[in-house]
Structure formats: C-alpha cells, structure tokens
Amino acid sequence: MTTDTTTQDVRTERITLTAADGYPLVAHRFHSPGPPLGHLVVGGATAVPQGFYKRFAEHAARRGFDVLTLDYRGIGQSAPSTLKGFRMDYLDWGRLDLAAGVEAMRQRGMPLFLVGHSYGGHALGLLPDPGAVDGAYTFATGAGWHGWMPPLERLRVLFMWRVLGPVWTRMHGYLPWSRLGMGEDLPIDVYRQWRQWCRFPRYFFDDPAMSATTERFAAVRFPIVAVNALDDAWAPPASRDAFMAGYRNAAVRSVTVDSRRSGLGAIGHMGYFRPKALPLWNEALDWFASLGPHRTPGV
Secondary structure, three states, X not given: OOEEEEEOOEEEEEEEEEOOOOOEEEEEEEEOOOOOOEEEEEEOOOXXXXXXXXXXXXXXXXXXXXXXXXXXXXXXXXXXXXXXXXXXXXXXXXXXXXXXXXXXXXXXXXXXXXXXXXXXXXXXXXXXXXHHOOEEEEEOOOOOOHHHOOHXXXXXXXXXXXXXXXHHHHHHOEEOHHHXXXXXXXXXXXXXXXXXXXXXXXXXXXXXXXXXXXXXXXXXXXXXXXXEEOOOOOOOHHHHHHHHOOOOOOXXXXXXXXXXXXXXXXXXXXXXXXXXXXXXXXXXXXXXXXXXXXXXXXX
C-alpha cells in the first residue's frame, strides 16, 4: 500500500518494503518533478528516524533525483509495538534493510547512489550486491572508538557504555536512548554489538570474530566521498580515516569541514542534515551529477 503527499513540487509516497528475511520496513520515496538524473537511497544513523532526512530528500528531489528514505527495523515506523524481547543483529540494518532500499530503487539504465549518515556509511560494506551502486557520499562516518573523541566526550561515552547502558538495559530489556536526547530507543542487540565494536580503534575491523564480515568490504569498488567536521565529537576526521581504510579497493576521497571557517556554524554529529548545511548537500548532489548516467541500458 502507498499513500501520496505533495510538498510544493515534490510528490512523496509512503511505501512498505520487505527485507529478504520478510521483515516489513516503512519507507518514503521523493519523486523528482522531472526526469530523474539518478536514484538516491539515504542510509540513516543509529537511532535516527527517516523523518530527520526529509528536508535533504526534498531538496535532492528538486535537484533532479528520485530519493528513498527508510526506517531500519526496530526504529521509527519500522519498530515493533515494544522493543522489550525484540531481537535482531545490528548488521541487519545494512545487509537486509538498506539492501531492501537499494533493490527498490534499482532500475536498468539509471545510476544509483547512496548517502550515508554515520552508521549509513558502515552499511555500504554490508550490502549483498555492492555492484548495484555507482557512488556514495558519507557524512559523520567513523570508527566509534572513544580514543578518537575529545576528552570530555570520551568520558561521557565511557560512562554511557560502562554505567548507564548496562543498568538501563537490565531494567528495560532495551536501551532507552531517547532519555539522552540522542535519538530513538535501541534494541538490546544493537546496544550490545555497538558497545563491543566501539572498544576497538578500527571498530569491527579490529574484532577477530568479524573477519568474515569485514572481508566483504573489499567488494566495494564504487567511489566514496567521506565528509567529517572538525567539531564532530563522535566522528572526527581521525575516526573517519580509521574506518574508511576498510574500503581498501574503493577510491575514497576524504573531506574535512572546518565549521568555524566554513560559515556553516557548529555541525557536530547531526548538523550535516539540518538546513544550514545546504552547501554540503549541493556539493554531494553536484558530485553525483558529475558521475553521470554511465550504466548501459539493459545491464
């Protein structure tokens, strides 16, 4: 079932995707007013519902792209009635949920691009068929290790992992992340795996138990631009570089934004998708447009 809405010149559909394991996911498709230059899928950050990316998606549609946003399982409109007792794998968001979005937007002869925010940049390497993608632009993707963070943020994060998280998950059966004002509540398996991998300087690339998964990142060969702000306490440039090294066969271009000199004001970890970041949005869309519709029709 789909429902249509219109915001100025952008027509939006609410649609239901079905992941490969049968899980239903709520998504929204933003249609370009004219013939699209390409298709674009937005992979969101941990605990961030798709509505946060609506303004970016509408702008990208006006710039000539058909855009899909979605809520991962357990989040937003794709969450069950209660997270207590809800079980999943954190990697499902990439290998099943984002993959369902990619399949929904895949079309012969039409280039397909990804925009990833934080976890969304991790998910690129989890896709079962990275060959379907022509290019990706990431914002705030990093390794998550506290050692990359400024001292005060490091202390806050360690307190969350070592004190608040264990207590709250025992009490509730999930992580009430919303109490910290940092997004939606998280399934307990997401919390446990996230905490485990954030122990390592290169995230799950340093976890011996994850070698089979991280080897899949070698299959990513589409170009990637990775943008991180100097004032992003959760994913500063050093954290980005530690993680993006895992895409060892992709051409990765790193872009560091100096918030004070750029005129954009404070960016932090979430400001990349607020209206003041319009220049960053346009840089991403210009880059996608420059890649061009190079797919051969019928391939």
